[in-house]
Structure formats: structure tokens, C-alpha cells
Amino acid sequence: MLNRRSFLRSASAGALSVYMGQELMAMEHARQTTGIAIEDTIWLASNLNPLGASPKAMQALSDSSNQAYRYGDHKALALQEKLHQHHNLPFQSYEDPKQYFAKYDAFTHNPVLIGNGCTQLLNAAAMAFGDNGGNYIESFPTYNQLGRTITEHHPGMKRTQVPVNDQYQNNIPAILAATNKNTRFIYLVNPTNPTGTVTAKADLMRLINETPENVIIIVDEAYMELADPGATVSLIPESLKRPNLLVFKTFSKVYGLAGLRVGYAIGPVPLLQQLNRRTDGMGFQNLVSMAAASAALDDNAFIQASIHHGNKTKAVMQQRFSDYGFTPIPSHTSFVWVKTGRNNTAAVETLRRRGVFIKDGQSYWQRPGYLRVSVGSDDDMARFYRHFEEVMGV
Missing domain, CATH: 3.40.640.10 (Type I PLP-dependent aspartate aminotransferase-like (Major domain))
Structure with a gap:
């Protein structure tokens, strides 16, 4: 199965639009302002499926594309x-x-x-x-x-x-x-x-x-x-x-x-x-x-793989955030809400300039001291932790 970076490098514009829409605009803005290539960004802000799209869905998309004129x-x-x-x-x-x-x-x-x-x-x-x-x-x-x-x-x-x-x-x-x-x-x-x-x-x-x-x-x-x-x-x-x-x-x-x-x-x-x-x-x-x-709807293997990856990744995220001295909230979704007790706005902007996208609780929900971080691929999460630790000083 492709990881996200190889997917972004190899995918056509049409395939990319299946997986992410407005996110590409934000990534392009980051590329223009920081020089970071789109495939090197770490997008943990929209709760996307880090495994990409269902393979059965992509096959059906290809099979039906000749009907697009209708x-x-x-x-x-x-x-x-x-x-x-x-x-x-x-x-x-x-x-x-x-x-x-x-x-x-x-x-x-x-x-x-x-x-x-x-x-x-x-x-x-x-x-x-x-x-x-x-x-x-x-x-x-x-x-x-x-x-x-x-x-x-x-x-x-x-x-x-x-x-x-x-x-x-x-x-x-x-x-x-x-x-x-x-x-x-x-x-x-x-x-x-x-x-x-x-x-x-x-x-x-x-x-x-x-x-x-x-x-x-x-x-x-x-x-x-x-x-x-x-x-x-x-x-x-x-x-x-x-x-x-x-x-x-x-x-x-x-x-x-x-x-x-x-x-x-x-x-x-x-x-x-x-x-x-x-x-x-x-x-x-x-x-x-x-x-x-x-x-x-028929791709149960993909759904189960997505759930398994999400649960595994969230467990690691919650342990890492706890080790940093923060308070992660147990999650039943594809993201973790974490209490840092800090004003995170400047740190989130610094991460963005590094090509790392997460959500600031203050900017989006008027909840200072919180962050929302989506589940990512193994590669994205490893790079996220490195940037996060440097920026947050943990």
C-alpha cells in the first residue's frame, strides 16, 4: 500500500483531488511562502484517512470514468x-x-x-x-x-x-x-x-x-x-x-x-x-x-485496515503527548484533542512554516491551550514528532 508521500509524488491531479481538496491549496500556499514541496508537507489538520482512498472505490472510479460525459x-x-x-x-x-x-x-x-x-x-x-x-x-x-x-x-x-x-x-x-x-x-x-x-x-x-x-x-x-x-x-x-x-x-x-x-x-x-x-x-x-x-461500502478489508492503523497511531500519540507533560483526551475518531495548557498559536504558525499542519484550539474553537492533531501515516507521524518536539521544546 502506498504511503502518503509516495502517493503525493506519483498521483495525478485527479487522484489527488479524490483524497484532498482544499488542503492542496494550503499546501501550495506553504510551498510558495516556504519553498517546501507539497509531498514533503505533513497534513494533520483535516482528519483524512492516512491510508488514502479505498482501492475498490478507486477501481470503480476508473471503471466509470468513461461515463463522465453523462x-x-x-x-x-x-x-x-x-x-x-x-x-x-x-x-x-x-x-x-x-x-x-x-x-x-x-x-x-x-x-x-x-x-x-x-x-x-x-x-x-x-x-x-x-x-x-x-x-x-x-x-x-x-x-x-x-x-x-x-x-x-x-x-x-x-x-x-x-x-x-x-x-x-x-x-x-x-x-x-x-x-x-x-x-x-x-x-x-x-x-x-x-x-x-x-x-x-x-x-x-x-x-x-x-x-x-x-x-x-x-x-x-x-x-x-x-x-x-x-x-x-x-x-x-x-x-x-x-x-x-x-x-x-x-x-x-x-x-x-x-x-x-x-x-x-x-x-x-x-x-x-x-x-x-x-x-x-x-x-x-x-x-x-x-x-x-x-x-x-464493500471494501471491508480497507475499512478494517484504516481502523487498525488509526487505533495503533492514536495509542502512540496519546503516550507521546503524555510523556511531553500534556493531557491527551481518549479519542474515538481519527484525531486526538490534547490539552497543552499553553498559548499554542505561535507554535502552530511556526509548524506551518515548516510544512506541518495541525489545528489550534484557540484559532478554530476559541479554546486556548488545546490542539487537535489528526492521525497520519507512520512516516508523517515520525516527522511530526520531531518538528513538534523542537517547536514546543519538549
């Missing part, structure tokens, strides 16, 4: 059916052609909506459920894509941020206490980003049982495949029973397809229809991305 299927039926099988969901085929070509905002009677990455679906949720007269609730710190979109399009909507508890977990009792008659939705990331912790099943069930049905619950499960078995549960089965529960998933993390932009939401059809009305145009999906995502 428009994609706006319902992405092949991937929809595959996802229904993968998650053991009920699926009804479109036997009547008139039903298939129905107006796109009445797009489906199935509980899956596919989008161009979860970002598109989060933006759609902000547009669909945002309300200048109401409020929404999220943990603090958390993944902030939805919050940015709310701020832009619904500046009058109140953002209620509930601090994580002393174990860095979503504080469900406090979230429920913050819910009031003006609350439109709750956004919960599980496993969490950036702290990397999980919410226990009992707390999740309390949240969905005690939240009023007129309040929508959006649960972002981008890292669920990486959580330790038994530590938490997916709410996908519950989303089929509840009128107000949506679960978002992505192919960007364990499947290694961040550059192809494939995400999906599962939940009540009326809520999915509201999201679909706020996606771009007719919602035509990228034909080759759909083929790659469908194949990735």
Missing part, C-alpha cells in the same frame, strides 16, 4: 439502494417511470438523501430549519460548518452553545435544560469533533425521548465507524421511528473519499424533502462519485 442520476438510485442494504433500511423501488421523474422536491419515499458531501446537507439544514426568531443548540466546542451558515443566512437566530462536560463529552442534561419554546433544532456531533469523545447510549436515548417533537435533532455521525465497539450507538435505527430525528453520514473519513464529496442524511421523508429543496439545482449527483462510494 449527467448523473438526480436520485442516485444505485447508491441509495446500496445504502439501504448497508444500514438495513426499508427500500421501495421506483416501478412507475412517472414516479421516478416526479418533481424533484417530492423526490423519494425512501429515508435516504444523498448530497455533495455532508457540507451541502448541513448548509441545507441551516437554510431549511434556521429561523431569525428562534434559537438552536449545539455543544461547545463543536464542528462549526452549520453554525457558520446560520450566521450568514439567519443572523437573527440565537446560537446557544452548551459546554462539553468535564470528560469532554456532549452534556446532554445541559442541552435539554437549554431547550425552550424558541428552540428550532439541536445539532449534536457523535463521536465529537474536536474533542473526539462519544455520547453514551443512555444519554442519546434521553435526548431523543425528552426533546419535544417540534424540535429537530440533527446528529452528525461522521466518525461513527471509528468509535470503539460498545462505546456508543448510531441513531440511524431510531431515525426511522422519530418524526424529528436526522442522522448525517459521510464518505470523507474512514472511506477516504473526501475529494469526491459524498454524504447522506437518513431520517423522516418530510424532513429530507425540506433538505432536498435547498440543495443546488435539480440535485444531479456526480456519476463517478456515486460509483466510487457504492464500491467503498
Whole structure:
């Protein structure tokens, strides 16, 4: 299997875009300002899969590339059916052609909506459920894509941020206490980003049982495949029973397809229809991305290898950070949230000038004294530790 540096040296521009998109722009900026070649950068800032993309997905991408001149299927039926099988969901085929070509905002009677990455679906949720007269609730710190979109399009909507508890977990009792008659939705990331912790099943069930049905619950499960078995549960089965529960998933993390932009939401059809009305145009999906995502679902060997590499690397990271005198938080994701107790902003900038990219808690989440470091390849991690020790003086 290629490591990341050899992949970057040998890959075409198209293959690179499958693995990483905006990261390449940051790397190019670093190259221009520091002279460091892109393949020599160490990118531990976006929680990408350090093993690259699923080989089965890449083969499907190649096999379907001769169809790139065609428009994609706006319902992405092949991937929809595959996802229904993968998650053991009920699926009804479109036997009547008139039903298939129905107006796109009445797009489906199935509980899956596919989008161009979860970002598109989060933006759609902000547009669909945002309300200048109401409020929404999220943990603090958390993944902030939805919050940015709310701020832009619904500046009058109140953002209620509930601090994580002393174990860095979503504080469900406090979230429920913050819910009031003006609350439109709750956004919960599980496993969490950036702290990397999980919410226990009992707390999740309390949240969905005690939240009023007129309040929508959006649960972002981008890292669920990486959580330790038994530590938490997916709410996908519950989303089929509840009128107000949506679960978002992505192919960007364990499947290694961040550059192809494939995400999906599962939940009540009326809520999915509201999201679909706020996606771009007719919602035509990228034909080759759909083929790659469908194949990735079958690549269990790659998924297990990715999980194994992540767990092995996190164990070393946590030990190294502890040896440095810092406090790493046990992680169920592809990164480690670490408390340094320092102002890290200058150090993170110094690392960037060396071609090493990590996330500063202060700059991204208003949490001074913390860093988020993604799992990397063995080669990247060895070079990261060397630079980190020199810059941090540990």
C-alpha cells in the first residue's frame, strides 16, 4: 500500500483531488511562502484517512470514468439502494417511470438523501430549519460548518452553545435544560469533533425521548465507524421511528473519499424533502462519485485496515503527548484533542512554516491551550514528532 508521500509524488491531479481538496491549496500556499514541496508537507489538520482512498472505490472510479460525459442520476438510485442494504433500511423501488421523474422536491419515499458531501446537507439544514426568531443548540466546542451558515443566512437566530462536560463529552442534561419554546433544532456531533469523545447510549436515548417533537435533532455521525465497539450507538435505527430525528453520514473519513464529496442524511421523508429543496439545482449527483462510494461500502478489508492503523497511531500519540507533560483526551475518531495548557498559536504558525499542519484550539474553537492533531501515516507521524518536539521544546 502506498504511503502518503509516495502517493503525493506519483498521483495525478485527479487522484489527488479524490483524497484532498482544499488542503492542496494550503499546501501550495506553504510551498510558495516556504519553498517546501507539497509531498514533503505533513497534513494533520483535516482528519483524512492516512491510508488514502479505498482501492475498490478507486477501481470503480476508473471503471466509470468513461461515463463522465453523462449527467448523473438526480436520485442516485444505485447508491441509495446500496445504502439501504448497508444500514438495513426499508427500500421501495421506483416501478412507475412517472414516479421516478416526479418533481424533484417530492423526490423519494425512501429515508435516504444523498448530497455533495455532508457540507451541502448541513448548509441545507441551516437554510431549511434556521429561523431569525428562534434559537438552536449545539455543544461547545463543536464542528462549526452549520453554525457558520446560520450566521450568514439567519443572523437573527440565537446560537446557544452548551459546554462539553468535564470528560469532554456532549452534556446532554445541559442541552435539554437549554431547550425552550424558541428552540428550532439541536445539532449534536457523535463521536465529537474536536474533542473526539462519544455520547453514551443512555444519554442519546434521553435526548431523543425528552426533546419535544417540534424540535429537530440533527446528529452528525461522521466518525461513527471509528468509535470503539460498545462505546456508543448510531441513531440511524431510531431515525426511522422519530418524526424529528436526522442522522448525517459521510464518505470523507474512514472511506477516504473526501475529494469526491459524498454524504447522506437518513431520517423522516418530510424532513429530507425540506433538505432536498435547498440543495443546488435539480440535485444531479456526480456519476463517478456515486460509483466510487457504492464500491467503498464493500471494501471491508480497507475499512478494517484504516481502523487498525488509526487505533495503533492514536495509542502512540496519546503516550507521546503524555510523556511531553500534556493531557491527551481518549479519542474515538481519527484525531486526538490534547490539552497543552499553553498559548499554542505561535507554535502552530511556526509548524506551518515548516510544512506541518495541525489545528489550534484557540484559532478554530476559541479554546486556548488545546490542539487537535489528526492521525497520519507512520512516516508523517515520525516527522511530526520531531518538528513538534523542537517547536514546543519538549
